[in-house]
Amino acid sequence: MQEQSQTRKAINAGITFAVILIFLALIGFTFTGAELLGDIVGLDVQLRQRQMPSRDTITAYAMFVGIIGLWMGLRAGRPDPERSDTWVRAALLGVLAGIVAGVIFGLFLILVGTFAFNGVDLRKQLVAMSVEAVAMLTFGQAPIVGAAIGTGLLAVTGAIGGLLGRGIGRGAWRESVSAWRERATDWYQGLPITRQIRRSRISEVILYAVLIGVVLFLPTILSSYWNYNLGTVGIYVLLGLGLNIVVGMAGLLDLGYVAFFAIGAYTVALLTAPQPHALNWSFWAALPVGIVLAMISGILLGIPVLRLRGDYLAIVTLGFGEIIRILSRSDLLTSFTGGPRGVRNVAGPMLFGTPFNNERQFMYLIIAGCLILIFVTSRLQSSRVGRAWMAMREDETVARAMGINTWKYKLLAFAIGAAFAGLGGVLFASRNQFTGPEDHNLLVSINVLALVIVGGMGSIPGVIFGALALKGLPEVLRELDTFRMLAFGALLVAMMVLRPEGIWPSKRRRLELELHEEAAAIEEALPERLTPTPGGEST
Amino acid sequence: MTAVLETRDLTKRFGGLTAVNHVDLVVPERVIASVIGPNGAGKTTFFNCITGFYTPDEGTVLFMGEPIVNLAPDQIAKLGIARTYQNIRLFGAMTAIENVLVGHHPRMKSGVIGAIFRTPGTVMEERQAHRRAMELLELVDLRDEANTLASNLPYGAQRRLEIARALANEPRLLLLDEPTAGMNPNETAEMTEFIVRLRNQLGLTILLIEHDMRVVMRISDQVTVLDYGTKIAEGTPAEVQKNERVIQAYLGAAAVGEVN
Numbered sequence: 001m002q003e004q005s006q007t008r009k010a011i012n013a014g015i016t017f018a019v020i021l022i023f024l025a026l027i028g029f030t031f032t033g034a035e036l037l038g039d040i041v042g043l044d045v046q047l048r049q050r051q052m053p054s055r056d057t058i059t060a061y062a063m064f065v066g067i068i069g070l071w072m073g074l075r076a077g078r079p080d081p082e083r084s085d086t087w088v089r090a091a092l093l094g095v096l097a098g099i100v101a102g103v104i105f106g107l108f109l110i111l112v113g114t115f116a117f118n119g120v121d122l123r124k125q126l127v128a129m130s131v132e133a134v135a136m137l138t139f140g141q142a143p144i145v146g147a148a149i150g151t152g153l154l155a156v157t158g159a160i161g162g163l164l165g166r167g168i169g170r171g172a173w174r175e176s177v178s179a180w181r182e183r184a185t186d187w188y189q190g191l192p193i194t195r196q197i198r199r200s201r202i203s204e205v206i207l208y209a210v211l212i213g214v215v216l217f218l219p220t221i222l223s224s225y226w227n228y229n230l231g232t233v234g235i236y237v238l239l240g241l242g243l244n245i246v247v248g249m250a251g252l253l254d255l256g257y258v259a260f261f262a263i264g265a266y267t268v269a270l271l272t273a274p275q276p277h278a279l280n281w282s283f284w285a286a287l288p289v290g291i292v293l294a295m296i297s298g299i300l301l302g303i304p305v306l307r308l309r310g311d312y313l314a315i316v317t318l319g320f321g322e323i324i325r326i327l328s329r330s331d332l333l334t335s336f337t338g339g340p341r342g343v344r345n346v347a348g349p350m351l352f353g354t355p356f357n358n359e360r361q362f363m364y365l366i367i368a369g370c371l372i373l374i375f376v377t378s379r380l381q382s383s384r385v386g387r388a389w390m391a392m393r394e395d396e397t398v399a400r401a402m403g404i405n406t407w408k409y410k411l412l413a414f415a416i417g418a419a420f421a422g423l424g425g426v427l428f429a430s431r432n433q434f435t436g437p438e439d440h441n442l443l444v445s446i447n448v449l450a451l452v453i454v455g456g457m458g459s460i461p462g463v464i465f466g467a468l469a470l471k472g473l474p475e476v477l478r479e480l481d482t483f484r485m486l487a488f489g490a491l492l493v494a495m496m497v498l499r500p501e502g503i504w505p506s507k508r509r510r511l512e513l514e515l516h517e518e519a520a521a522i523e524e525a526l527p528e529r530l531t532p533t534p535g536g537e538s539t
Numbered sequence: 540m541t542a543v544l545e546t547r548d549l550t551k552r553f554g555g556l557t558a559v560n561h562v563d564l565v566v567p568e569r570v571i572a573s574v575i576g577p578n579g580a581g582k583t584t585f586f587n588c589i590t591g592f593y594t595p596d597e598g599t600v601l602f603m604g605e606p607i608v609n610l611a612p613d614q615i616a617k618l619g620i621a622r623t624y625q626n627i628r629l630f631g632a633m634t635a636i637e638n639v640l641v642g643h644h645p646r647m648k649s650g651v652i653g654a655i656f657r658t659p660g661t662v663m664e665e666r667q668a669h670r671r672a673m674e675l676l677e678l679v680d681l682r683d684e685a686n687t688l689a690s691n692l693p694y695g696a697q698r699r700l701e702i703a704r705a706l707a708n709e710p711r712l713l714l715l716d717e718p719t720a721g722m723n724p725n726e727t728a729e730m731t732e733f734i735v736r737l738r739n740q741l742g743l744t745i746l747l748i749e750h751d752m753r754v755v756m757r758i759s760d761q762v763t764v765l766d767y768g769t770k771i772a773e774g775t776p777a778e779v780q781k782n783e784r785v786i787q788a789y790l791g792a793a794a795v796g797e798v799n
Contacts, residue, residue, distance in 0.1 A: 376655050383654030383661070384640075384647050384668075387633070391641045394630035401590055403616030403645030403708060412651065 010076040010093040014100025014158075017072040021065070021101065022108045023490065025137055027483035028128030034060040034136075037067075053136040061136050062153060069154040072097050073161015087166060094162025095155045102151025109150060113143025128483065212371065219363040227359035231431060233471045234366035235424050239448045240455070240463035241373045242420025247449065248458035248506075249386060250413035251393025253314040255445050256301070256321025260418035262328060262440035263297050264290040264425025266337060269435045272347035276338050283349040287426050294422025295415045302414035306407050309396070321445050329437035342436020346429045362431050369427060373420055377460055380416075389413055447471070454495060456502025465503040469495070541604040542567050543712050543744040544589070548598035551581075551588055551768075558584040560768035561598065566712070566761075571738055571745045573755045576765035577788060582748045583625065585765070586714055589746075590622055591615040602712065617645040621705035622714035625748070627697045631690030635681055635700050638689050639672040642707030675703040679733075695726050702733075706741075713737070715747040719754055727751060731758055756780065764788065 024030050031047065038045030038060035045060045047053055053061075073094035112134050116122055122129035138146025219227055239261060246254045267290035271281040305316050327333055329340045337343070349356045349365060356362050380386050388409045391399040400406050429435035447470055455466025473491065477484045495503070544566040551559040558581040566572045574582050587593045589600055591612040599608050607615050621642070630638050647668060653661035676682045679699035684692060689700060698718065705713060718734065719727040731754050737743050749755045755762060756776040764772040764779060766788040772779050779785055 379655045379657065380651065384644065384649055384665075385651055385654050387637055387641050388644060390633055390637070391630050391644075394632055395628055397592070398624070398628045398630070399641070400612040401592070401616055401622055402641050402704070403613050404641070405611075405613045416651070 006089075006093065007096065010097040011100050013072050013076040014097035015104065017068060017075075017097070018101040018104035018108075021068055021105050025108070026126060026128060027487050028133065029483075029487060030061060030064060030137065031128075031133060032477075033064040037063050047130070047132040047136060049130075049132065051132065052140055053132060057136055058140050062139065065150065065153055066157045069098055069101070069157025070161040070164070072101060072154070073158040073163075074165040075161075076158065077162025077165035087163060090162040090166035091159040092162070094158035094160070094165070096158075097162075098155035098158025099151060101158070102147070102154040105150050105154070106147025109138050109147045110143040113138050113146065117143070215367055216364070219360045219367070222360075222363075224359040227363045229472065229475045231359060231363050231366050233467050234363070234370050235428050235431075236448065236451060236467040236471045237370050237464055238366075238373055238424035238427070239421050239444075240451050240467050241370075241377050241460070242417040242424070243448050244452050244458065244460070244463050245377065245380070245389070245420070246413050246417035248452055249381065249393065250389040250410065252410060252413060253310065254317045254414075254417070255314045255442075255449065256317035256319065256324075257417070257421060257448055258440050258442065258444040259301070259321045259324040260294040260298055260421035261425040261428070261444060262324050263294045263418075264422030265429035265435040265439065266328060266343070266425075267293050267422075268426040269343035269346045269429045270337070272430075273343045273345050275344065276335060281347070283347045283430055286347070287349075287423075290426040291419050291422040294425065295419040298414040298416075298418025299411050301418075302411045306410055318442070318445075321442060325437050325440050325442075328440065338436070340437055342434060342439075343429075344434055346433045346435060348430055348433065362427075366427055366431075369423055373423070374460055381460075385409070385412065450492070454492065454502060456505035459502065459504055459506035462502050462504040462506065469503065542601075543570075543603060544746065545601040545604075546585075546589070546598065547601070549585070549588055549595050549600065550597035551584055551593055551595050557768050559588060559595070559765075562763075562765070562768070562770050564763055564770070564773075566744060566746055568744055569738060569742055570760045571734065571747070571758050573759040573762045574746065574748050574765060575750075575752075575755055575762060579767075580765040581768040582765055583716060584768075586622065586716055586748065589615075589714065590620060613645070616708060619708065619711040620714065621708035621710035621712075623698075623701045623705050623716055623718060625716040625720060627694075627701055629689040629697055629701055629704070632688060634686050634688055635676060635692065635703075636669070636672050636685040638700060638704045639675055639707045640668055642704035643668050643671060643709075646707075646709055672707060675706050676700075678706070679703045695722060698722070698730070699733075702737075706737075711744060713743050713745045715745060715749075717748055717750060719749065719751050727754060730754075734758055 021030075024033065031045075034057065035045045037043075038056065041060075041063075043056040043060045044054065045057045047057065076097035077090040077094045112122060112126075112129055116129065116131050116134040122134070139149045140146075141149065219230075222230065239257070242260075243254065243257050246252050246257070268283065268286040270277055271279050271286040271289065272283060274280060301317065301320050305313055308316060328337045331339065333339070348362070356365060388399070388404045391402065391404060392406055392409055396406055425435075428439070432439075451466035451470040452463060453466075454469055455464070456462030469491075474484060474488055477487050542565045544564070546562055546564045549559055549562045549564075550557065560581075562585065564572075564574075574585060576582055584593065588595045589607075591607070591610055591614070595608060599606050601607070602615075602618055602620060607618065610618075630641060633641070647664055649658075649661040649664050652658070673682065673685065676685055679702060681692075681696055681700055681703065684696065689697065692700060702715070702718070715734070719730050722730060734745060734747070735758050738745055747759075759776050762772075762774065762776050762779045763770060764782070764785050766784075771784045771788060772782040774782075
C-alpha cells in the first residue's frame with residue numbers, strides 16, 4: 001500500500017511537471033526562462049530567423065529543463081515521514097518521475113517537431129511555436145532524438161532532485177541543522193555585546209537602515225523605464241497598505257476601493273491643472289487636500305454601510321467605486337471633471353525650487369510615501385486600535401460585548417484606508433501628469449484586493465511582495481507578448497495552490513495554518529468533549 | 540444600598556413567543572446569583588437583554604441604580620458588565636494575551652495619534668495593560684500560553700481564557716453563561732472553586748446561568764428559576780430545591796406525585 005502510494009506520487013509528479021513544461025513551451029516561456037538563465041551565467045541566448053539555435057541557446061534551454069527536473073525530483077523523492085527510505089529509492093523515484101515526464105514531453109516534441117520541420121507553420125495557431133523555437137525545444141536534433149535527450153535529462157536531474165528531497169526531508173538532517181543553529185544562537189546571544197545590542201535594539205535599527213539604504217540606492221542604478229514601473233508598484237503598495245487595513249485587519253470587504261484613489265487623483269488634478277478650472281495650485285498644497293477629501297469620502301461611504309457585513313458590504317462598496325468613475329466621465333460633470341478626456345497637465349511637485357520631473361526623482365517621492373505608510377501601519381497594528389480591528393474581524397458581536405464601539409472603529413478603518421488610497425491617487429495623477437476616468441476602473445480595486453490576498457492578508461511585507469508580483473511580474477512577462485496575461489493568470493493560480501496563506505503571511509496567519517491540522521487531529525481524538533452542550537441556545 | 544443589577548418587569552417577545560416574561564430580579568453586591576431553568580426557558584435571552592444585544596419590549600434594567608435599557612452593548616460593557624458565552628467565543632486568530640487586552644479595551648484611552656507617535660501616555664498605558672493582562676493570565680493559570688493562538692488552546696483553557704478576557708474589563712458584574720458546560724467532573728470542581736474565589740478575592744458580583752445542579756446548589760447565594768420565560772421560583776438553593784413547581788418544571792408533572 002505504502003509502496004504503491006510512493007510510486008504513484010512519483011508518477012503524478014512526472015505528469016504534473018510534463019504538463020507544466022508543455023505549457024511553458026507553448027507560451028514561449030521556455031525561451032524566456034533560458035534567456036534569464038543565460039543572462040545569469042553569461043551565455044548568449046537568442047533565436048534568429050532561419051538559423052539553427054546556437055550552442056549557447058541550447059545549453060541555457062537544457063539548464064532550464066534541468067531546473068524543472070530538479071524541482072520535480074524534489075517533489076517525487078520527498079520521503080514519507082512514516083517510513084525510512086533509502087537513498088537509492090529516493091533516486092529511483094526521481095528517475096521514475098523523470099521518465100514519465102520525459103515521455104510525455106517527448107511525445108509533445110515529436111508532435112510539434114514533425115509538423116514544424118515538415119513545413120507546417122504552427123505560428124498561425126501557436127504564436128510561440130516558430131521553427132527556430134521548436135528546434136531549440138528538440139535540442140537542435142531530430143524530434144525523436146530530442147525527445148530522448150529530454151527524457152534522459154529529466155531522469156538524471158529527477159534523480160538528483162530526489163536525493164536532495166530525501167536530504168531535506170529527513171528528520172535527522174533537519175535536526176542536526178537546527179541543533180547547530182541553536183548552539184550558534186546560544187553562543188552569540190551569550191556574548192556581552194549581543195546582549196547590549198538586544199537591549200538597545202540596535203540590530204533592528206541596523207537591519208532597517210540597510211534595507212532603506214538599498215531601497216534609496218536602487219533608483220539611481222535603474223533605467224527610467226524600470227523606475228517608472230517600480231513607481232507603479234510603489235503606488236500599488238500604498239493602495240495595498242490601505243486596503244490591508246480595511247480588509248486584512250478590520251475584515252471589511254471593500255470592492256470600491258478605487259473610489260478613494262480616484263478622489264485623490266482628481267483632487268490634485270483639478271486643483272493644479274490649467275484646465276478646466278485654472279486654479280494652478282502647487283502640488284504640495286493640493287496633496288493634503290486630496291488626502292483629507294479621500295478620508296472624508298471614506299467616512300461618508302462608511303456611514304451607510306455600517307450595518308452591512310460580508311457579501312452585502314462588498315456589493316455596496318463595489319457600486320460606490322463605479323459611481324465615482326461614472327460621475328467623473330458623465331456629460332453632466334464634463335465642465336467640472338473634464339469628462340471622458342480627463343485632466344491634462346497635472347502639476348508635479350517642486351522641492352526647494354527644483355521640479356521633480358524625471359522618473360527617478362519621482363520614485364524617491366513614492367518611496368518616501370511607502371516608508372511613512374509602512375511605519376504608520378506597523379504602529380497601528382500593534383496598538384489598541386489594531387487589536388480592536390482584529391477583534392472586530394474575528395467576531396463583531398463579541399467585540400461589541402467587550403466594549404468596542406464597532407461603528408467608530410469601522411469608520412476609522414474606512415477613513416485611514418481611504419486616506420492611504422488618496423495619497424496613492426495624488427502621486428499617481430501627479431506622476432503621469434494626467435488623470436481620466438479609465439485610470440479608475442474596477443480593475444484597480446480588484447488588483448489591489450488580489451495583491452493583498454496573494455501577498456498574505458494582514459501582513460505588511462505581504463503587501464510589498466504582492467504588489468511586486470501583481471504589478472511587477474506582468475512587466476517582466478512582457479516578453480511573452482500574446483501569452484502574457486495567460487502566463488500571469490497561471491502563475492497566480494499556481495501561487496495560491498502552492499501557498500494559500502500568501503507569499504509572506506502575517507505571523508499569526510502562519511501559526512494558524514500550521515497548527516490547523518494538528519488541531520483537527522486533536523478535535524477528532526476528543527469527540528465527546530466537544531459535543532454540543534445541553535441547552536442549545538446561543539446568541 | 541442599591542443592588543448591582545435589577546430587572547423590573549423585563550419582557551422580550553419574538554413574534555408570538557414570549558422568551559422572557561415579566562421577570563423581576565435583584566442581585567445585591569458581592570452575591571453569586573444563578574438563573575436556572577430547562578432548555579428554552581429564556582435564560583440566554585435574559586442575558587442578552589441585560590447586555591444590550593436585545594431591546595426588551597417591556598420593563599427596565601437598572602445597573603447600579605441607573606437604567607441601561609437603551610444603551611448599546613459597548614456602552615454597557617464600558618459601564619462594567621462583562622460576560623462569557625455558553626459556546627466559547629474567543630478571538631481565535633489572536634493570541635491569549637491579545638484576547639485579554641481586547642477585554643481591557645474600555646479601560647484604555649489611546650487612539651490613532653497616540654498609536655502612531657507612541658506618545659508617553661500611550662506607552663505607559665500599553666505597558667500597564669500588558670502587566671495587567673499577564674496578571675490575569677496568571678490568575679487563570681495560562682501565563683505560559685500568553686502567546687498561543689486562542690484557537691489552539693485546549694477546551695478547558697479556552698473557558699478560562701474567556702473568563703480572563705471578561706475580567707480584563709474590570710467589571711462590577713460578571714455574567715457567566717454555563718461556565719462548566721462540556722467539562723469533566725474534575726474541571727467542573729476547579730471552575731466552581733474559581734468562581735467562588737473571584738467573588739471572595741475580587742469582590743465581584745456574579746450572575747450565572749448553569750445547568751449543573753451540583754454547581755448551582757454549592758455556590759449560589761440566590762437562585763432564580765425560569766420556565767417558559769416566567770420566573771417560577773426564587774430563593775436560596777435549599778428553598779428552590781424543595782419548591783414543587785421547580786420539580787414539576789424539571790421532571791414533569793408525573794414526577795411530583797412520586798416525590799410526594
